[in-house]
Amino acid sequence: xxxxxxxxxxxxxxxxxxxxxxxxxxxxxxxxxxxxxxxxxxxxxxxxxxxxxxxxxxxxxxxxxxxxxxxxxxxxxxxxxxxxxxxxxxxxxxxxxxxxxxxxxxxxxxxxxxxxxxxxxxxxxxxxxxxxxxxxxxxxxxxxxxxxxxxxxxxxxxxxxxxxxxxxxxxxxxxxxxxxxxxxxxxxxxxxxxxxxxxxxxxxxxxxxxxxxxxxxxxxxxxxxxxxxxxxxxxxxxxxxxxxxxxxxxxxxxxxxxxxxxxxxxxxxxxxxxxxxxxxxxxxxxxxxxxxxxxxxxxxxxxxxxxxxxxxxxxxxxxxxxxxxxxxxxxxxxxxxxxxxxxxxxxxxxxxxxxxxxxxxxxxxxxxxxxxxxxxxxxxxxxxxxxxxxxxxxxxxxxxxx
Amino acid sequence: xxxxxxxxxxxxxxxxxxxxxxxxxxxxxxxxxxxxxxxxxxxxxxxxxxxxxxxxxxxxxxxxxxxxxxxxxxxxxxxxxxxxxxxxxxxxxxxxxxxxxxxxxxxxxxxxxxxxxxxxxxxxxxxxxxxxxxxxxxxxxxxxxxxxxxxxxxxxxxxxxxxxxxxxxxxxxxxxxxxxxxxxxxxxxxxxxxxxxxxxxxxxxxxxxxxxxxxxxxxxxxxxxxxxxxxxxxxxxxxxxxxxxxxxxxxxxxxxxxxxxxxxxxxxxxxxxxxxxxxxxxxxxxxxxxxxxxxxxxxxxxxxxxxxxxxxxxxxxxxxxxxxxxxxxxxxxxxxxxxxxxxxxxxxxxxxxxxxxxxxxxxxxxxxxxxxxxxxxxxxxxxxxxxxxxxxxxxxxxxxxx
Numbered sequence: 118x119x120x121x122x123x124x125x126x127x128x129x130x131x132x133x134x135x136x137x138x139x140x141x142x143x144x145x146x147x148x149x150x151x152x153x154x155x156x157x158x159x160x161x162x163x164x165x166x167x168x169x170x171x172x173x174x175x176x177x178x179x180x181x182x183x184x185x186x187x188x189x190x191x192x193x194x195x196x197x198x199x200x201x202x203x204x205x206x207x208x209x210x211x212x213x214x215x216x217x218x219x220x221x222x223x224x225x226x227x228x229x230x231x232x233x234x235x236x237x238x239x240x241x242x243x244x245x246x247x248x249x250x251x252x253x254x255x256x257x258x259x260x261x262x263x264x265x266x267x268x269x270x271x272x273x274x275x276x277x278x279x280x281x282x283x284x285x286x287x288x289x290x291x292x293x294x295x296x297x298x299x300x301x302x303x304x305x306x307x308x309x310x311x312x313x314x315x316x317x318x319x320x321x322x323x324x325x326x327x328x329x330x331x332x333x334x335x336x337x338x339x340x341x342x343x344x345x346x347x348x349x350x351x352x353x354x355x356x357x358x359x360x361x362x363x364x365x366x367x368x369x370x371x372x373x374x375x376x377x378x379x380x381x382x383x384x385x386x387x388x389x390x391x392x393x394x395x396x397x398x399x400x401x402x403x404x405x406x407x408x409x410x411x412x413x414x415x416x417x418x419x420x421x422x423x424x425x426x427x428x429x430x431x432x433x434x435x436x437x438x439x440x441x442x443x444x445x446x447x448x449x450x451x452x453x454x455x456x457x458x459x460x461x462x463x464x465x466x467x468x469x470x471x472x473x474x475x476x477x478x479x480x481x482x483x484x485x486x487x488x489x490x491x492x493x494x495x496x497x498x499x500x501x502x503x504x505x506x507x508x509x510x511x512x513x514x515x516x517x518x519x
Numbered sequence: 520x521x522x523x524x525x526x527x528x529x530x531x532x533x534x535x536x537x538x539x540x541x542x543x544x545x546x547x548x549x550x551x552x553x554x555x556x557x558x559x560x561x562x563x564x565x566x567x568x569x570x571x572x573x574x575x576x577x578x579x580x581x582x583x584x585x586x587x588x589x590x591x592x593x594x595x596x597x598x599x600x601x602x603x604x605x606x607x608x609x610x611x612x613x614x615x616x617x618x619x620x621x622x623x624x625x626x627x628x629x630x631x632x633x634x635x636x637x638x639x640x641x642x643x644x645x646x647x648x649x650x651x652x653x654x655x656x657x658x659x660x661x662x663x664x665x666x667x668x669x670x671x672x673x674x675x676x677x678x679x680x681x682x683x684x685x686x687x688x689x690x691x692x693x694x695x696x697x698x699x700x701x702x703x704x705x706x707x708x709x710x711x712x713x714x715x716x717x718x719x720x721x722x723x724x725x726x727x728x729x730x731x732x733x734x735x736x737x738x739x740x741x742x743x744x745x746x747x748x749x750x751x752x753x754x755x756x757x758x759x760x761x762x763x764x765x766x767x768x769x770x771x772x773x774x775x776x777x778x779x780x781x782x783x784x785x786x787x788x789x790x791x792x793x794x795x796x797x798x799x800x801x802x803x804x805x806x807x808x809x810x811x812x813x814x815x816x817x818x819x820x821x822x823x824x825x826x827x828x829x830x831x832x833x834x835x836x837x838x839x840x841x842x843x844x845x846x847x848x849x850x851x852x853x854x855x856x857x858x859x860x861x862x863x864x865x866x867x868x869x870x871x872x873x874x875x876x877x878x879x880x881x882x883x884x885x886x887x888x889x890x891x892x893x894x895x896x897x898x899x900x901x902x903x904x905x906x907x908x909x910x911x912x913x914x915x916x917x918x919x920x921x
Contacts (some may be wrong), residue, residue: 136556165842166838166841166842167841167842167847167849168837168838168840168841168849169841195834197834197837198834198837198866198869198870199870199871200870211816231832231834232831232832232835232837232838233834233837233866233870233871234834234871235871294821295821295835295838297842336820336821337739337818337819337820338819338820338821338835338838338839338842339841339842340838341834341837341838341841356720380573398728403583416739417739418738418739418740418742418820418916419697419738419916420914421667421694422913422915422916422917423916423917426915426916426917426918427912428917428918430633430634431635432597432599432600432633432634432635432743433634433697433740434636435570435600435635435743436568436570436634436697436740436741436742436743437740438569438570439568439569439570439741439743440567440568440569440699440740440741445569447569447570447878464635466601467570467600468600468602468635469599469600469601469635469636469637506913507913508910508913508914509826510820510824510913511827511908511909511910511912511913512910513824514820514824514825514908515728515820515824515825515827515828516828516829516830
């Protein structure tokens with residue numbers, strides 16, 4: 118597996134575009150389009166929040182047959198909790214049909230931004246010409262157009278060999294606040310030129326997400342608009358993956374690696390974040406216990422504040438493990454803080470051990486911190502992604518709408 | 520039912536004291552003692568965190584027989600995750616026996632503060648004389664001695680008539696961060712001169728807590744040391760409450776009112792808080808659904824930030840209801856913000872309605888905000904307590920240990 122540039126345009130047969138159509142007053146790009154030359158197998162997972170953005174309902178309908186060809190997405194307005202939300206989401210798909218000839222029913226639609234404000238179709242209609250003119254290897258423009266409070270674009274691509282053919286997978290993502298994915302995630306648009314049957318594509322997507330985006334939490338608020346979709350247009354000409362064979366395993370491994378890379382990018386760019394936090398749990402009785410434990414640690418506001426202050430307050434790690442709801446023997450817990458600046462063990466068998474506060478401060482002052490938790494001798498392990506809780510998170514969210 | 524002053528010393532036969540013994544370097548009071556003249560029926564509930572402070576294990580042992588006479592508590596160190604924690608907690612009870620003659624096995628012990636630092640018995644032993652000299656109607660001193668990052672004392676007392684006798688109930692509490700009680704709460708010490716059999720006292724305690732302390736969340740971090748205990752010494756000479764009769768109902772109603780009063784005080788004094796938030800959910804299918812929904816709203820970091828900024832971002836209320844896990848028809852949700860400055864409806868049937876942003880800002884600029892959520896026509900309702908999320912929460916917790 119190799120890492121590539123080019124994002125969603127790295128795989129064969131995909132073009133993308135991003136423009137500013139005026140939904141956002143700042144002039145930031147706010148409308149994105151991704152198009153496949155050929156109709157593609159398609160799969161999606163969505164938020165488990167009972168309040169769902171209207172675009173999700175429309176996308177679910179369009180993906181029911183397992184195929185699609187284009188993705189349109191806007192930022193600046195989530196098109197959620199609006200009386201005319203479905204009408205607008207369908208209108209966006211119809212605009213794509215009008216300009217590209219792709220059936221509206223083969224278009225995936227997504228929106229992100231403020232909840233509960235009406236979205237007008239006018240700026241989107243006005244932006245379509247510019248969007249069409251921009252279509253090309255412009256993954257970065259599309260990646261920029263879906264950002265909200267994000268400060269950096271999230272793009273990645275990889276290639277792998279399947280039966281003598283080079284297959285590529287590319288993705289763009291967004292997400293900085295209201296990030297606590299549950300069975301789905303943020304916005305993630307993935308393209309691949311691999312040939313994969315829709316059912317297997319859905320399975321690969323769900324498995325890859327379980328260990329990547331679903332292990333992120335920025336603020337424990339599960340969004341109403343989380344959507345991850347993947348389009349596989351088969352233009353790499355590999356033998357279609359139609360069962361859980363070796364090709365499926367290789368494709369899944371590449372997809373998971375791509376998503377973990379994006380998960381780290383997203384967590385590091387969490388609203389107000391100054392540090393990426395990763396909690397690696399080993400020795401749990403099961404992977405499920407490890408996931409619950411790792412996510413509980415990454416979610417603790419108190420620990421997140423301590424990490425912001427480079428304070429080795431490991432008692433908060435123990436506290437979060439204790440209320441996680443996993444099957445844990447607290448008397449067997451070890452905790453070590455790790456970073457590029459070194460590592461320091463702070464807790465052994467559930468109790469404190471002597472350590473240098475100065476050395477701990479050095480370790481915790483790095484921009485990427487790993488909280489390594491050993492729960493004992495079990496086979497279960499997991500990795501969760503988060504960030505510190507800072508003044509800027511409060512600042513960003515105390516006046517988000519204006 | 521009448522509200523009284525005097526806290527835990529309002530009921531007959533209880534004295535209290537608080538002193539500074541030097542566990543905390545600041546000179547703030549850090550050691551409290553409450554004593555009943557007579558042996559009292561006693562009941563307790565404790566954190567459900569798997570990591571439990573050593574004092575909880577000792578208190579559970581001492582309360583196994585349903586009776587106790589004294590409470591000793593320190594702040595500044597949680598005596599949790601320490602190799603010698605049990606020894607220290609038992610040592611604190613033995614100090615009470617040495618100075619008062621009350622059997623150590625009739626002493627309740629509690630600690631609150633940093634987790635994972637060794638607690639020495641020395642300052643406590645040195646402080647005992649001053650603590651004994653201070654015993655009297657000094658509920659406020661005891662209330663002060665158990666505070667950590669709290670900025671105000673939490674004390675309350677009520678009286679009620681039971682069978683022609685006046686019965687009093689008093690309580691002190693602490694809690695400002697790591698507050699997300701689960702089946703127990705913070706530290707709450709309650710005294711009453713009512714005669715109540717231990718089993719009924721336990722039942723009243725659990726029922727009163729369900730609708731009060733267990734409905735608070737400051738930061739979703741369930742503490743390792745949450746402890747609520749009640750002593751009933753019978754000196755009011757009412758007929759002992761031995762069944763769920765009318766007297767039990769009256770006693771429970773008074774206890775619940777007292778605890779809701781304290782829950783509001785605690786929430787308003789949450790770490791860094793500038794505003795008390797209350798979420799009142801009505802029209803749910805069941806009370807259990809209402810409780811889950813109300814607590815989810817009060818916990819949302821994004822909503823808490825919006826309330827800090829007086830921003831009527833009601834989409835975040837809908838979002839939190841959607842992921843709560845309760846059985847909710849999101850298309851039937853109404854949301855109204857209320858305060859002393861007025862009230863303003865912002866969402867009807869799950870969708871936005873026109874409202875004056877200026878008027879909303881006025882309503883939300885008050886120090887106590889009610890978020891009123893109607894879920895439909897069901898009989899279930901609940902009230903949850905929380906506070907806004909501010910810069911100061913981050914400040915307090917990014918360097919708590921130093």
